[in-house]
Amino acid sequence: MELSDYAGLSVKGARLSKADQCNGTETMTSTDSMAQTTRETGTLGKLMVLLDLVTHADTPLRFTDILALTSQPRGTLHRQLSHLVEEGLLELDGDGRYAPGLRLLDFAARSWARNEFRLIAEPHLVELQQATGETVHLGVLRGQSIIYLDKVEGRQPVRMYSQIGNASPCYCTGVGKAALSLLPSENLVDLLAGLSFTSFTASTHASAETLTAEIREIAEQGYAFDREEHEAGIRCVAAPVWSEDRTFIGGISVTGPAYRLSMELLRQWAVPVQLAAARIMEGMRIRLGPRR
Amino acid sequence: MELSDYAGLSVKGARLSKADQCNGTETMTSTDSMAQTTRETGTLGKLMVLLDLVTHADTPLRFTDILALTSQPRGTLHRQLSHLVEEGLLELDGDGRYAPGLRLLDFAARSWARNEFRLIAEPHLVELQQATGETVHLGVLRGQSIIYLDKVEGRQPVRMYSQIGNASPCYCTGVGKAALSLLPSENLVDLLAGLSFTSFTASTHASAETLTAEIREIAEQGYAFDREEHEAGIRCVAAPVWSEDRTFIGGISVTGPAYRLSMELLRQWAVPVQLAAARIMEGMRIRLGPRR
DNA sequence: TCTCGATGTTCCATTATTCGGAACTTAATT
DNA sequence: AATTAAGTTCCGAATAATGGAACATCGAGA
Numbered sequence: 001m002e003l004s005d006y007a008g009l010s011v012k013g014a015r016l017s018k019a020d021q022c023n024g025t026e027t028m029t030s031t032d033s034m035a036q037t038t039r040e041t042g043t044l045g046k047l048m049v050l051l052d053l054v055t056h057a058d059t060p061l062r063f064t065d066i067l068a069l070t071s072q073p074r075g076t077l078h079r080q081l082s083h084l085v086e087e088g089l090l091e092l093d094g095d096g097r098y099a100p101g102l103r104l105l106d107f108a109a110r111s112w113a114r115n116e117f118r119l120i121a122e123p124h125l126v127e128l129q130q131a132t133g134e135t136v137h138l139g140v141l142r143g144q145s146i147i148y149l150d151k152v153e154g155r156q157p158v159r160m161y162s163q164i165g166n167a168s169p170c171y172c173t174g175v176g177k178a179a180l181s182l183l184p185s186e187n188l189v190d191l192l193a194g195l196s197f198t199s200f201t202a203s204t205h206a207s208a209e210t211l212t213a214e215i216r217e218i219a220e221q222g223y224a225f226d227r228e229e230h231e232a233g234i235r236c237v238a239a240p241v242w243s244e245d246r247t248f249i250g251g252i253s254v255t256g257p258a259y260r261l262s263m264e265l266l267r268q269w270a271v272p273v274q275l276a277a278a279r280i281m282e283g284m285r286i287r288l289g290p291r292r
Numbered sequence: 293m294e295l296s297d298y299a300g301l302s303v304k305g306a307r308l309s310k311a312d313q314c315n316g317t318e319t320m321t322s323t324d325s326m327a328q329t330t331r332e333t334g335t336l337g338k339l340m341v342l343l344d345l346v347t348h349a350d351t352p353l354r355f356t357d358i359l360a361l362t363s364q365p366r367g368t369l370h371r372q373l374s375h376l377v378e379e380g381l382l383e384l385d386g387d388g389r390y391a392p393g394l395r396l397l398d399f400a401a402r403s404w405a406r407n408e409f410r411l412i413a414e415p416h417l418v419e420l421q422q423a424t425g426e427t428v429h430l431g432v433l434r435g436q437s438i439i440y441l442d443k444v445e446g447r448q449p450v451r452m453y454s455q456i457g458n459a460s461p462c463y464c465t466g467v468g469k470a471a472l473s474l475l476p477s478e479n480l481v482d483l484l485a486g487l488s489f490t491s492f493t494a495s496t497h498a499s500a501e502t503l504t505a506e507i508r509e510i511a512e513q514g515y516a517f518d519r520e521e522h523e524a525g526i527r528c529v530a531a532p533v534w535s536e537d538r539t540f541i542g543g544i545s546v547t548g549p550a551y552r553l554s555m556e557l558l559r560q561w562a563v564p565v566q567l568a569a570a571r572i573m574e575g576m577r578i579r580l581g582p583r584r
Numbered sequence: 585t586c587t588c589g590a591t592g593t594t595c596c597a598t599t600a601t602t603c604g605g606a607a608c609t610t611a612a613t614t
Numbered sequence: 615a616a617t618t619a620a621g622t623t624c625c626g627a628a629t630a631a632t633g634g635a636a637c638a639t640c641g642a643g644a
Contacts, residue, residue: 041375042601043335043631048379055402063592073633078593080631083333087340088434094537096592100403102432102439108400109457110347111392140394142380147394165401245386334630335602355621365604370622372602388621 060097118149120283128276139175140250146176174226174238178251181219223270237266239277352389410441412575417444420568431467432542438468466518466530470543473511515562529558531569
């Protein structure tokens with residue numbers, strides 16, 4: 001119900017919720033451990049589950065594929081998909097395959113262009129990029145995921161699994177762990193309880209225990225590392241950033257290939273990263289402080 | 293009062309949607325030719341109007357602002373906004389102001405990353421950029437708008453959402469007019485009938501008549517110009533591109549400042565632009581041809 | 585060609601959700 | 615403190631979504 005609830009951004013598990021609301025038990029699913037309490041927002045919630053399904057699929061899905069994934073009555077599913085297509089949120093090609101709709105791009109372009117947090121942070125990200133020569137990210141916590149709001153690359157393009165708008169897990173990214181270190185322990189416990197840990201590399205945290213320990217450490221020292229936890233060969237150092245009203249809880253990071261970024265070098269960069277973070281927060285305070 | 297009049301993607305009188313463009317069985321004599329029944333897709337349609345309102349606003353809106361814009365009952369509006377917020381499509385800050393939700397970014401990032409048209413076109417856009425040294429765009433027609441799918445700039449890395457994803461009018465952009473030149477005259481008439489012409493510059497088309505004339509010309513010669521019609525001092529030359537099943541009707545363009553791009557130079561570039569367009573379509577044919 | 589099965593679409597009574605007026609809280613202003 | 619504006623919650627009535635089944639459509643194999 002707080003800032004932790006929509007399952008849409010979680011890596012796995014959005015599909016389960018659909019199955020839940022299909023059969024008997026309704027309205028009484030209070031605190032569920034495995035499936036995060038997906039509070040279906042009526043009609044919209046059901047449609048969003050579908051939109052999630054299609055946008056998360058690796059390839060355009062046929063009607064029957066979606067039918068199998070949702071186990072809904074055919075007629076119902078057909079109407080729901082039709083509505084999504086008619087609104088431009090999905091597109092149906094000549095082969096009867098559903099793909100994400102381009103209208104989503106228009107929404108996102110506006111969402112991004114006007115985002116105050118990003119606008120304020122941008123110059124500081126550029127500065128940090130120039131100081132280090134490596135790629136700089138800005139991300140915020142939404143649900144269990146980090147959504148990357150911005151990315152400033154150097155000249156040498158390094159192939160990385162990161163892109164503006166992409167949602168990444170919070171438990172294996174520098175920005176994610178930095179963000180988690182900002183949460184009150186109560187909220188943190190809740191969030192961790194809903195996580196399912198996927199081991200992307202050998203270094204990825206596999207349990208809430210080890211993660212909690214590291215987060216405590218991060219909270220003390222004020223910066224976080226990603227020791228090739230999300231992608232092999234990629235390291236980063238991150239610092240937490242937040243807005244005063246806690247609408248944005250996230251972080252910034254400097255990321256690069258392990259062969260170039262020794263842990264020692266990353267440790268040296270912790271201070272400039274923290275400084276940039278401090279400047280961003282100062283910028284937010286000036287810009288947004290008065291009226292809160 | 294019509295609250296679906298957003299300058300977004302839906303056409304008022306006639307929606308150029310799947311129903312129309314589907315296989316063989318056209319000529320069903322558009323059932324909604326005179327009946328302006330804005331077929332709102334039930335609950336979803338109403339919510340999308342709200343989402344449009346908020347994302348199109350220049351600044352975050354307060355509850356009362358939205359209330360005034362929609363003239364809905366307060367209770368109803370409040371519940372609708374709550375649902376959108378709960379799903380992460382909108383965000384409500386500490387001041388009670390509604391802004392676009394970051395979840396939209398996640399959707400869009402996936403929508404973009406997997407878009408086949410864009411993936412196929414990309415290398416040809418890069419090539420065209422290198423040949424001309426100017427900025428190259430790829431856009432497709434959705435409703436009355438051109439949505440930019442890709443942008444290749446000179447030296448600077450692509451700022452993902454700076455232009456990509458933006459919806460622009462079809463009647464005053466090179467890509468837009470090139471796209472319109474592909475439409476069957478019946479569809480074109482329907483679409484033009486729903487347009488309202490905003491004069492961005494002195495050169496912007498102000499009526500369907502002059503626009504229709506130019507589109508006819510474009511259809512003959514196979515390329516289009518933007519003579520500072522959308523933005524003063526900016527010119528472009530564009531060529532139409534389409535996918536075989538007409539799912540994508542759009543174009544590519546080379547854009548730049550008028551002082552550097554004489555009309556004569558643009559005319560010379562028409563051929564390379566058309567060539568790039570042809571290669572993209574060939575790529576689509578190879579990639580998607582078989583199974584249609 | 586015909587039939588069969590798989591896939592996709594439409595229909596309609598039932599059911600659940602949304603609607604919207606009004607009462608009820610806050611928060612800001614005089 | 616009194617008053618107005620702003621936002622939230624409630625509940626019967628209106629409306630939209632549901633889901634089962636009938637209706638199309640298409641491909642492949644007999």
